[in-house]
Amino acid sequence: MTCGPVLAQDEQGAHVSIELNALEAVKDACRISFLVQNGHDADIEQAVYEAVLFDTEGRVDRLTLFDFGALPSARPRVRQFVLPGLECTSLGRLLINGAETCSGDALPNDACTAGLDLRSRTDIEVLG
Numbered sequence: 001m002t003c004g005p006v007l008a009q010d011e012q013g014a015h016v017s018i019e020l021n022a023l024e025a026v027k028d029a030c031r032i033s034f035l036v037q038n039g040h041d042a043d044i045e046q047a048v049y050e051a052v053l054f055d056t057e058g059r060v061d062r063l064t065l066f067d068f069g070a071l072p073s074a075r076p077r078v079r080q081f082v083l084p085g086l087e088c089t090s091l092g093r094l095l096i097n098g099a100e101t102c103s104g105d106a107l108p109n110d111a112c113t114a115g116l117d118l119r120s121r122t123d124i125e126v127l128g
Contacts (some may be wrong), residue, residue, distance in 0.1 A: 013041045014045065014108075015115030016071070018096065020126050021078070023088040030088040033080045039073035040104075040111055047071055047112050048101035053083075056092035064102055095128040 022033040038044050047068040053061045068079050102112035118126045 007116045012056065014041075014111075015117055016044070016112055017117040017119065018049070018068075018126070019121060020094060020124055021092065021121050023122055023124065026082060029082045029084045030086040030091065031080055031082050033078060033100040034066070034068070035076055035078055036068050036071060037076045038073050040073055042106040043073050043104055044071040044102065044107065044111065045104040046101050049112070049123060050097040050100050052095040052097055053086070054093040054095070055090050058092060059088065061090070063097075082127075089121045091124055093127060111118070113123060 018038065019035040020032065021035045022031075024031040024033070029126045038047075038049075049065050049066050049068065050063065053064050055061045062083075064081075064083070066079070066081055068077070071077055096116065096118060097110035104111070108114070116128050119128045120126045
């Protein structure tokens, strides 16, 4: 895991970068914010990742799908997900299990998984 922001001026490569950027407690839920960047030359029309959330004791809390939607080439995007019944303080780790969907013209088959760069600006470890 590397820490640091994913910025538009970062050197582009043929991979996707996902940064866990922030967690915010909202009414009976946790809002998770990601900063995502597509480093491919072509746009990704839809990217859906399977994620496993672990509690602070290392137990699986839930499996879920994060639909990041369209990811234009070389342009950062922020995506937020509200997870009902999850206290932000109980989240210990987040595992990106793989890409459920990755579509777009002129993309390699492994466009959303090859060289996947995972980062965190929070105390939560992000694995892949």
